[in-house]
Amino acid sequence: MGKAVDAQVETSLAEAESRGACLHSYSELVHKDLRRRRKLGQVVEPLPGLYARKEYWKGLGPEERAMHKIRGLSRLRPGWVLCGPSAALVLGASVSWSCLDPIEVVSPCGRGSLLGGKVRGRYASEADAYGVYNDGIWTTSPLRTALDCARRLLFRDAVGVVDSLMANGLFSKEGLLSYLDGLPGGFRGVAQARRVAAFADERSGSGGESIARAAMWELGFAAPELQVRFEDPVDGSEYFVDFLWRLSDGRVLVGELDGGEKYVNPKMTGGRSALEVMRDERRRESRVTASCDAVVRFSPADVADNWRFSQLLDVFGVPRDHEPLVVVEPPDEEPPTEEVPLEAYGI
Known part of the structure; x- marks a missing residue:
């Protein structure tokens, strides 16, 4: 394959990456060169006729990969x-x-x-x-x-x-x-x-929170209030909690979805390290607990496990107001306990 075609493909791959798209093989020469690169393991072909550099593709998340394929498909x-x-x-x-x-x-x-x-x-x-x-x-x-x-x-x-x-x-x-x-x-x-x-409720703070709320409902738990404002008793700043239940005995329970992305996504960390974000979260939770009776935290993995999520909400006293809409059965075996690194505790 000639140097001119090779340079053209390199330029085209870079241009596609700048658009967040897979490259479509728009000419026979480009198509042949991309097929050659695929055999050499230099590019991947996520959809027939759409290509991306292998190392670049490995660095993309699931949503980014989907959008790259969609943008490439819109030209193909x-x-x-x-x-x-x-x-x-x-x-x-x-x-x-x-x-x-x-x-x-x-x-x-x-x-x-x-x-x-x-x-x-x-x-x-x-x-x-x-x-x-x-x-x-x-x-x-x-x-x-x-x-x-x-x-x-x-x-x-x-x-x-x-x-x-x-x-x-x-x-x-x-x-x-x-x-x-x-x-x-x-x-x-x-x-x-x-x-x-x-x-549906437009007040949900994220897709993960929406899924957690729907899971609560399917498991028979009462629908929570969403994005409720709390005031920091120390400095008066505002906090918004993901979920809140007001119990008949006057107690107030708060639920928080603890997704891992907020510790590593630069758009959410604001330049802080994962340890700094975790420390800020601990400080925030300590201030929230001054105005409620308990905070139940759960991860997307907890939400995906009907038995574990149901048990967790029950332990904290989250109220139920209807029969579960899905079957909730204990697992055959207890999953291995996930070890938490010492760094998570600021040690």
Whole structure:
């Protein structure tokens, strides 16, 4: 392969990276060079005809990888309209990692497998498929996207998507319910979509908090208040807690989702080290406990384990007000205890 083509591919890969996209093989010469590089292990091919440098790809998170594929696909197939979780991700929604693949697109021919199974076609009529243009990418409308996610995804994942779409100001809860009421009779999955819409709340602080709240509900626990303001009794600064329950005996319980990202994501750490963030969190919690009776902390892993999460909330006295909607059974074996490094305690 000539030096000119090699230089052209290098430039094109760098340009695609600057756009946050996979490179599509736009000419036969480029295609051959990229295939050669793939055989040598220099590039990966996440979708047929879309490429990225191997080392660059390894450094991307699941959402970043999904968006790279979507941006590349929008050039490889410019007429395609994304739908479902793929459209939700483009619209800025919080989408569970388990829902990122395969990419979903509107298909007039109905459900089917495209591009070697890496893309899934979903049927929608021409009117339903009317899309919006977002940064060079076509998606179904926010309301249609919410409908498709709410009727097809698991309840927890669907709540995460709809909460975040509302939080982004793309529609209101009333607007979504009105849209669902206007669907023709017998529309598949609309009952499930109504349950998600009725439960959705734009005040949720993150997709993880939305999933945790939905898990609480499925496990039979009372819906908490969200993003409740607390005042620091020492300096008067404001804190907002993720969840709060006011018990009939006057006690106040606070729930906090303890995701690991806030310790390592530069956008959330504000330049602080993980140890500094953890110390600030401990200080914040000590001030919050001055105005409540207990703080129950839990991780995404806790939320994903119905038995563990149910036991944890019960121990802290989180109230129940309905029967569990899912089966909650103890595990066959106790999982190994995760060791916490001494650095976590500031030692």
